[in-house]
Amino acid sequence: MxxxxxxxxxxxxxxxxxxxxxxxxxxxxxxxxxxxxxxxxxxxxxxxxxxxxxxxxxxxxxxxxxxxxxxxxxxxxxxxxxxxxxxxxxxxxxxxxxxxxxxxxxxxxxxxxxxxxxxxxxxxxxxxxxxxxxxxxxxxxAGAARRPTAFPQLTAREHEVLELLAQGLDNGAIARRLVLSEKSVRNRVSDVLAKLRVRTRAEAVAVARDAGVGG
The missing domain is CATH 3.40.50.2300 (Response regulator)
Structure with a gap:
């Protein structure tokens, strides 16, 4: 320059x-x-x-x-x-x-x-x-050492959303944390539920915590 x-x-x-x-x-x-x-x-x-x-x-x-x-x-x-x-x-x-x-x-x-x-x-x-x-x-x-191996079907962003869901954050809090709109978060949550083959956020959280995500 x-x-x-x-x-x-x-x-x-x-x-x-x-x-x-x-x-x-x-x-x-x-x-x-x-x-x-x-x-x-x-x-x-x-x-x-x-x-x-x-x-x-x-x-x-x-x-x-x-x-x-x-x-x-x-x-x-x-x-x-x-x-x-x-x-x-x-x-x-x-x-x-x-x-x-x-x-x-x-x-x-x-x-x-x-x-x-x-x-x-x-x-x-x-x-x-x-x-x-x-x-x-x-x-x-630390992130490189603990690269997520659970749920390989999820994208990196979907992993972030799932981890925050498992920590108990609602859509508004997730949006603020990831600097996304709430509409984008809702769409990502829907994608996560579909890929995990669960129907509700609670089921997704349970599956995530069983795999050691967000606990």
């Missing part, structure tokens, strides 16, 4: 947004493209400004940062989204990755970490701040 990386900052707190804008303006190889105070505004600004990277907060009024991330990635696959948030819990991290974020930083990370992350994702890499990197690597290492 020739020239500085153009960055859009999305955060509903003007003091933090303005402070980050000042920080970005002082970083080598990075240029501020603009700011947005909500998920809805972020979609408009991305379409208008076509930044290289979006720094996205998760918790905002109206459209969440997760939904905004998924929409940006779907509409503009060439734009890299890096989540920059206070939320360090596993659910937030992995939901952001499922939504298509290429990086996950905490607001406590310093300016040099932000600069390195912005430049890295602009090159097509994935970046995680020190506060979450070890858990992400551990998750995928």
């Amino acid at each position: 020739s020239g500085p990386v153009r960055v859009l900052v999305v955060d509903d707190h003007p003091i933090f947004r303005d402070g980050l804008a000042v920080t970005l303006s002082e970083l080598a190889g990075v240029r501020l493209a603009g700011g947005a105070a909500s998920g809805e505004e972020a979609l408009e600004r991305v379409a208008d400004l076509r930044p290289d990277v979006v720094l996205m907060d998760l918790r905002m009024p109206g459209m969440s940062g997760l939904e905004a991330t998924a929409r940006v990635v779907a509409a503009h696959p060439d734009v890299a989204v890096v989540v920059l948030t206070m939320d360090a819990d596993d659910d937030s991290v992995f939901a952001a990755l499922r939504a298509g974020a290429r990086g996950y930083l905490l607001k406590e990370d310093d300016a040099e970490q932000v600069r390195r992350a912005v430049l890295a994702v602009a090159r097509g890499e994935a970046v995680f701040g020190a506060g979450v990197a070890s858990r992400v690597l551990g998750f995928f290492a």
Whole structure:
């Protein structure tokens, strides 16, 4: 990429947004493209400004940062989204990755970490701040070790839905966890029931738990 990386900052707190804008303006190889105070505004600004990277907060009024991330990635696959948030819990991290974020930083990370992350994702890499990197690597290492062998007829997404069903989540909670619409979840649940040859969610849960899924 020739020239500085153009960055859009999305955060509903003007003091933090303005402070980050000042920080970005002082970083080598990075240029501020603009700011947005909500998920809805972020979609408009991305379409208008076509930044290289979006720094996205998760918790905002109206459209969440997760939904905004998924929409940006779907509409503009060439734009890299890096989540920059206070939320360090596993659910937030992995939901952001499922939504298509290429990086996950905490607001406590310093300016040099932000600069390195912005430049890295602009090159097509994935970046995680020190506060979450070890858990992400551990998750995928464990996942490779316990690749599901039960229910080979299910797709990877259907395995995810079945596991969440077995954990007792309803369609709304599954939709939020997987960043899907509730209609999509209902369709996936129906597919799971058909492939498992069961009639109800309760039967699917029982079959899943018998196989060690979601227990």
